[in-house]
Amino acid sequence: MITIKEYVAPVSLEEAYKILMSGKTNLILGGFGFIKMGSRAVNKAIDLCNLSLDYITETTDEILIGAETSLRTLEINEIIRNYCGGAISEGVSNIVGVQFRNMAKVGASVFSRYGFSDLLPSLLVLDAKVRLYKGGIMDLEEFLEKDFERDILVEVILPKKKGMAVYDCIRKSTGDFPIINGAIFRGEDGQYKIAIGSRPQRAKLAVKAAKALEDGENIETVVDIIPEELHFGTNVRGSKEYREDMSKALVSRMYCKVGA
Ligand SMILES: Cc1cc2nc3c(=O)[nH]c(=O)nc-3n(C[C@H](O)[C@H](O)[C@H](O)COP(=O)(O)OP(=O)(O)OC[C@H]3O[C@@H](n4cnc5c(N)ncnc54)[C@H](O)[C@@H]3O)c2cc1C
Numbered sequence: 001m002i003t004i005k006e007y008v009a010p011v012s013l014e015e016a017y018k019i020l021m022s023g024k025t026n027l028i029l030g031g032f033g034f035i036k037m038g039s040r041a042v043n044k045a046i047d048l049c050n051l052s053l054d055y056i057t058e059t060t061d062e063i064l065i066g067a068e069t070s071l072r073t074l075e076i077n078e079i080i081r082n083y084c085g086g087a088i089s090e091g092v093s094n095i096v097g098v099q100f101r102n103m104a105k106v107g108a109s110v111f112s113r114y115g116f117s118d119l120l121p122s123l124l125v126l127d128a129k130v131r132l133y134k135g136g137i138m139d140l141e142e143f144l145e146k147d148f149e150r151d152i153l154v155e156v157i158l159p160k161k162k163g164m165a166v167y168d169c170i171r172k173s174t175g176d177f178p179i180i181n182g183a184i185f186r187g188e189d190g191q192y193k194i195a196i197g198s199r200p201q202r203a204k205l206a207v208k209a210a211k212a213l214e215d216g217e218n219i220e221t222v223v224d225i226i227p228e229e230l231h232f233g234t235n236v237r238g239s240k241e242y243r244e245d246m247s248k249a250l251v252s253r254m255y256c257k258v259g260a
Helices: 013-021 071-076 084-092 098-103 106-111 120-125 140-145 207-214 219-229 240-257
Strands: 002-008 027-029 040-047 056-058 062-066 129-132 136-139 153-159 163-170 180-187 192-197
Touching (some): 013 027, 013 040, 062 106, 071 106, 084 163, 136 140
Parallel strands (some): 002 040
Antiparallel strands (some): 056 062, 062 153
């Protein structure tokens, strides 16, 4: 069971961060979907609802997604759907159901760096950055490798890339956690990016495999690089060996879909 002693809704990020750091059992609230699955005693639950972080906007070079944006908004928003083939929207559309996605937030989903995330592979291949209140702006790739530090994720920043991205996954049934998932990006300039998630560790870029595609290697050769380059493991959803095999099928499938 989860217990919360005090609910607070600060009016500035500075105040929210101060409250967060003022006690080990204080935490930021997203949509409360994952927190409520656990068992802990929370002192102060910090709601970011007064900070105007529910937005998707664009500048000349970037798309900005506020931390309080719901996964459902990410799925149906026209800017995101039209961005590089809509891989981000496609990825999150697999998560549980519409009611759940209406509640779950982008900031919580990215900051938590879940291994099973259906959002992270697409963000990785699209060179997303995160803006943290204390940590500042950093590449998502770097953020995913870093040791955990308490902070507030303020927004996700997408560069306006020219190209096409595809997300795909293998799951036992709709709404279940993915056994393996991934995304591929093909730039108009011939650049490739491949990310594999649910290994079951969190999503990671397959740099050597992407380079091989750029160098003109055929896809049958490239997929063999994936299990050599990335580490796969076993959990209740699938074995290491199964994931290694499926990573090849997944990348082949995405490669065909990305219009190569
Ligand atoms: C039953 C279930 C099934 C799921 N299946 C999938 C799935 O198949 N694929 C998938 O990708 N995801 C899945 N998820 C995860 C889901 O998509 C969300 O990522 C998750 O629920 C967190 O979002 P939330 O808004 O509910 O966050 P919360 O539960 O409110 O918070 C989660 C964590 O994030 C922290 N947090 C919240 N906001 C911020 C912020 N702005 N900055 C820093 N820290 C913050 C909180 O303190 C907490 O530690 C599933 C979740 C559940 C509960």
